[in-house]
Amino acid sequence: MVNKVRSLIRMIKVYVFKYILERSPAKAMLERDIQGYVQMHNRSMAGTPLFEKLAWLLLAENLEEFHNLFYYRVGTPAKFLERQLLALMKVMYKPRDTIYISTTSIGPGFVLMHGLGNVIDAEKIGENCLVFQEVVIGCKNEVNDRPTIGNFVHLSVGSKILGKITIGDHVVVAANTVVTKDLPPNSLAIGIPARIIQNAGNKAEYIANGIISA
Numbered sequence: 179m180v181n182k183v184r185s186l187i188r189m190i191k192v193y194v195f196k197y198i199l200e201r202s203p204a205k206a207m208l209e210r211d212i213q214g215y216v217q218m219h220n221r222s223m224a225g226t227p228l229f230e231k232l233a234w235l236l237l238a239e240n241l242e243e244f245h246n247l248f249y250y251r252v253g254t255p256a257k258f259l260e261r262q263l264l265a266l267m268k269v270m271y272k273p274r275d276t277i278y279i280s281t282t283s284i285g286p287g288f289v290l291m292h293g294l295g296n297v298i299d300a301e302k303i304g305e306n307c308l309v310f311q312e313v314v315i316g317c318k319n320e321v322n323d324r325p326t327i328g329n330f331v332h333l334s335v336g337s338k339i340l341g342k343i344t345i346g347d348h349v350v351v352a353a354n355t356v357v358t359k360d361l362p363p364n365s366l367a368i369g370i371p372a373r374i375i376q377n378a379g380n381k382a383e384y385i386a387n388g389i390i391s392a
């Protein structure tokens with residue numbers, strides 16, 4: 179009996195998240211994010227319906243960092259009922275408190291991998307970007323001195339992207355690299371300070387699609 183109530187409550191969570199998602203102006207973006215998460219974590223689910231993917235993310239994997247992205251995307255719903263439901267969800271299913279997202283525009287297909295200790299304070303982030311744990315994107319000195327990140331950018335574990343710089347499309351930044359200068363499209367940057375060691379080609383795209391592992 180207790181187990182039945184538990185699984186009912188768990189399923190209600192998925193229905194409520196889906197209810198809010200379906201009514202959100204960010205629905206299309208969230209669908210692409212969900213697809214990105216599924217591709218990174220369990221590619222065999224990539225072709226399943228949205229509800230199954232959502233159930234898998236929220237129940238099977240219980241990816242807390244996905245809550246952060248979900249709440250960021252839906253923002254404050256216009257309708258009273260949705261606002262109340264969302265407030266309840268935020269109490270019951272808290273976002274991870276070591277993730278801080280303060281970016282006006284993040285393109286669809288955004289994935290926070292593992293989501294431990296992230297500050298995402300960019301001017302803008304493009305489509306299909308992949309950000310690992312302990313990545314910081316933020317100001318270098320001044321307030322609003324924030325980076326602009328292109329499409330299909332792969333920021334490996336622990337990397338720091340700082341200041342009013344531009345990271346081009348299909349860039350890969352290696353683990354623990356500190357970037358304080360622009361990176362041209364397709365570059366692979368490594369070290370402190372970051373140096374470009376090779377052309378990343380479309381490596382970032384492959385990584386972001388989960389085709390090759392990071």
Ligand SMILES: CC(C)(COP(=O)(O)OP(=O)(O)OC[C@H]1O[C@@H](n2cnc3c(N)ncnc32)[C@H](O)[C@@H]1OP(=O)(O)O)[C@@H](O)C(=O)NCCC(=O)NCCS
Binds near residue numbers: 334352355366368
């Ligand atoms: C960027 C990355 C994909 C490059 O991999 P790669 O193309 O196979 O590159 P290589 O391993 O051939 O390295 C090329 C050179 O850069 C060096 N290098 C690679 N990664 C480095 C790093 N993070 N910092 C400093 N140097 C690094 C290598 O030692 C090698 O140097 P050498 O030419 O003098 O021998 C990889 O380094 C990386 O950071 N992967 C992501 C890790 C990650 O986030 N994992 C998630 C875990 S949860």
